[in-house]
Amino acid sequence: MPKETLRRREQKAATFAVRSGTAERRxxxxxxxxxxxxxxxxxxxxxxxxxxxxxxxxDGLHQAPECITWERRITLLYYAAWRKRDHFVxxxxxAKADPSVRDEGLRSPRPARNEGPAQQLVNxxxxxxxxxxxxxxxxxxxxxKRVQNLGxxxxxxxxxxxxxxxxxxAMLAWPCGHRCCEDCLWKRSSLVAKGMSAAAELxxxxxxxxxxxxxxxxxxxxxxxxxxxxxxxxxxxCCGYTNFARRQSCRNCQVQQYSQAPLTEQDASMLSADxxxxxxxxxxxxxxxxxxxxxxxxKALPTEPVExxxxxxxxxxxxxxxxxxxxxxxxxxxxxxxxTTELLKVGVSGDVVRLTALLEAGVDLDATNEYGQTALxxxxxxxxxxxxxxxxxxxxxxxxxxNGGCSPWACAVANAHQGAMHALEEAGAKPTASWKxxxxxxxxxxxxxxxxxxxxxxxxxxxxxxxxxxxxxxxQLEDLFASLxxxxxxxxxxSDRSYFCDSEGAVQKAFQSAVDETxxxxxxxxxxxxxxxxxxxxxxxxxxxxxxxxxxxxDELGRRSTHTFILYLGNCVGGGETVLLNVMEDxxxxxxxxxEPERGRFLLFPHMCPHLARPITAPKLLLRLGLSSx
Ligand SMILES: O=C(O)CCC(=O)C(=O)O
Ligand SMILES: [Fe+2]
Numbered sequence: 001m002p003k004e005t006l007r008r009r010e011q012k013a014a015t016f017a018v019r020s021g022t023a024e025r026r027x028x029x030x031x032x033x034x035x036x037x038x039x040x041x042x043x044x045x046x047x048x049x050x051x052x053x054x055x056x057x058x059d060g061l062h063q064a065p066e067c068i069t070w071e072r073r074i075t076l077l078y079y080a081a082w083r084k085r086d087h088f089v090x091x092x093x094x095a096k097a098d099p100s101v102r103d104e105g106l107r108s109p110r111p112a113r114n115e116g117p118a119q120q121l122v123n124x125x126x127x128x129x130x131x132x133x134x135x136x137x138x139x140x141x142x143x144x145k146r147v148q149n150l151g152x153x154x155x156x157x158x159x160x161x162x163x164x165x166x167x168x169x170a171m172l173a174w175p176c177g178h179r180c181c182e183d184c185l186w187k188r189s190s191l192v193a194k195g196m197s198a199a200a201e202l203x204x205x206x207x208x209x210x211x212x213x214x215x216x217x218x219x220x221x222x223x224x225x226x227x228x229x230x231x232x233x234x235x236x237x238c239c240g241y242t243n244f245a246r247r248q249s250c251r252n253c254q255v256q257q258y259s260q261a262p263l264t265e266q267d268a269s270m271l272s273a274d275x276x277x278x279x280x281x282x283x284x285x286x287x288x289x290x291x292x293x294x295x296x297x298x299k300a301l302p303t304e305p306v307e308x309x310x311x312x313x314x315x316x317x318x319x320x321x322x323x324x325x326x327x328x329x330x331x332x333x334x335x336x337x338x339x340t341t342e343l344l345k346v347g348v349s350g351d352v353v354r355l356t357a358l359l360e361a362g363v364d365l366d367a368t369n370e371y372g373q374t375a376l377x378x379x380x381x382x383x384x385x386x387x388x389x390x391x392x393x394x395x396x397x398x399x400x401x402x403n404g405g406c407s408p409w410a411c412a413v414a415n416a417h418q419g420a421m422h423a424l425e426e427a428g429a430k431p432t433a434s435w436k437x438x439x440x441x442x443x444x445x446x447x448x449x450x451x452x453x454x455x456x457x458x459x460x461x462x463x464x465x466x467x468x469x470x471x472x473x474x475x476q477l478e479d480l481f482a483s484l485x486x487x488x489x490x491x492x493x494x495s496d497r498s499y500f501c502d503s504e505g506a507v508q509k510a511f512q513s514a515v516d517e518t519x520x521x522x523x524x525x526x527x528x529x530x531x532x533x534x535x536x537x538x539x540x541x542x543x544x545x546x547x548x549x550x551x552x553x554x555d556e557l558g559r560r561s562t563h564t565f566i567l568y569l570g571n572c573v574g575g576g577e578t579v580l581l582n583v584m585e586d587x588x589x590x591x592x593x594x595x596e597p598e599r600g601r602f603l604l605f606p607h608m609c610p611h612l613a614r615p616i617t618a619p620k621l622l623l624r625l626g627l628s629s630x
Pocket of ligand 2: 548549550611
């Protein structure tokens with residue numbers, strides 16, 4: 001195998017292990033940590049690849065290098081952010097370093113597997129913003145340590161002094177002089193995280209000033225002294241770095257010696273003004289006109305990516321931190337497809353700053369994903385009230401249903417999303433009835449183990465179940481199938497696919513109780529947590545699937561599916577069997593179990609179990625989804 005490919009595969013495996021929380025990570029030895037600090041100084045990135053970081057506990061606290069005088073122990077991320085080494089911060093965040101870990105802070109040590117509010121916020125951001133946020137956080141901590149030990153947290157009212165007495169790190173301090181406990185800030189950010197970019201700006205809880213804006217109070221710091229006759233080494237008022245006398249600007253953070261205001265915030269306020277200008281400019285238009293105006297711009301986008309000079313494509317610009325507001329207005333997609341993908345992502349994140357930029361750049365508000373969901377529908381699913389209001393203002397269809405007929409309103413109601421319900425009501429969405437729960441009866445399932453769960457095979461725990469779903473329920477699912485559009489076929493498809501997202505949870509509820517009822521006597525549990533499902537309809541004689549394993553799907557909470565659930569909806573006499581294998585080949589010796597697709601049966605097997613579908617002689621219909629083991 002070529003060297004490149006092996007390396008790439010290892011990188012992918014390491015990324016997967018890190019993201020799924022399954023990576024085995026060991027603590028760093030003290031000398032090792034010091035070597036990492038030195039590597040950050042020297043911009044030596046050799047040890048910062050994902051393969052190396054994935055096996056290390058990147059959130060460990062280590063004795064701070066000498067230049068950090070205000071903290072005893074810090075993380076690698078803290079140091080890289082303080083040194084403004086964007087590339088290293090990026091690498092550490094990719095390895096899931098947590099920006100909220102701090103000596104004596106509430107968040108250290110990191111709770112196993114559970115992501116705290118800081119990491120949840122970072123997960124939803126573009127990396128450029130996440131790196132900016134890490135810089136800003138270090139600056140707030142530095143300021144917090146430097147200002148006098150007085151003042152109250154603007155969130156919880158605690159006094160700095162009390163916190164210090166109780167052994168917690170100092171409060172964060174903004175240029176305006178207001179303070180906040182770090183844990184209060186993260187909690188607050190997670191509450192406003194719906195507007196992602198806005199939360200990532202880490203504004204002062206009291207007056208919304210950004211962490212790097214305006215001028216810092218100098219009285220308590222006593223730093224900005226006029227130039228004296230004999231120049232001395234000077235400490236940067238912004239980051240604490242000790243600079244040689246001859247330097248005019250800080251070697252670490254580039255701020256001018258006697259200036260109190262870093263430059264970065266300037267473009268942010270300009271961008272903010274841009275955003276307001278856009279809203280004001282479109283304010284006199286009707287929502288129909290706004291919708292047309294943004295669509296006109298969208299139509300001007302190319303369908304295919306524009307060919308770039310291969311030389312240019314290779315010289316990618318250096319990675320740089322970006323203010324969350326500028327990052328939100330960048331990379332909006334160059335083709336129609338990319339633009340729509342970005343719009344749909346905003347439906348999920350609810351980031352109104354980015355949504356404004358997208359509206360201005362041009363979008364098709366009615367565009368959908370393969371489940372027939374528009375950005376507004378997704379915003380309803382994710383309780384993004386502000387995004388719903390903005391989409392409605394721009395003229396998005398409030399009542400457009402997804403595949404299967406669920407409206408944004410019904411989705412918000414079924415999930416008890418108060419914010420979304422309120423925004424839809426305000427905007428004038430029509431209330432619709434929810435989809436009736438399936439009539440299911442799971443009292444007498446007949447279970448047959450195909451591969452016992454203590455087997456060594458990849459398919460351990462595969463089973464076939466009969467008698468879980470009554471006829472009425474199967475018919476309802478068939479009707480659902482009949483109402484769905486057929487997805488466009490790709491070359492490799494041997495069946496028609498129709499995608500359905502069970503946003504109201506009705507199908508999931510039925511399937512969960514069937515699975516529970518079946519597995520309860522065996523001490524096993526599988527959870528139906530993914531609303532995304534697909535119907536497979538084989539119609540051409542000879543259609544089947546060669547040996548393969550199924551891919552895992554990750555839900556919005558980062559949970560990955562582990563098992564495949566297949567419910568057969570038609571009797572396909574002769575052919576069409578699903579065959580479980582012990583190796584990935586279509587030979588007689590490889591067959592472990594053969595399942596005939598009989599109406600009402602369901603089959604459960606681990607994704608990793610090799611399997612194939614025999615060619616059909618008559619049409620075959622099934623419904624397929626992913627389950628996860630807790
Ligand atoms: O058609 C079948 O029996 C199996 C389908 C399958 O394996 C798949 O969709 O991945
Ligand atoms: Fe499969």
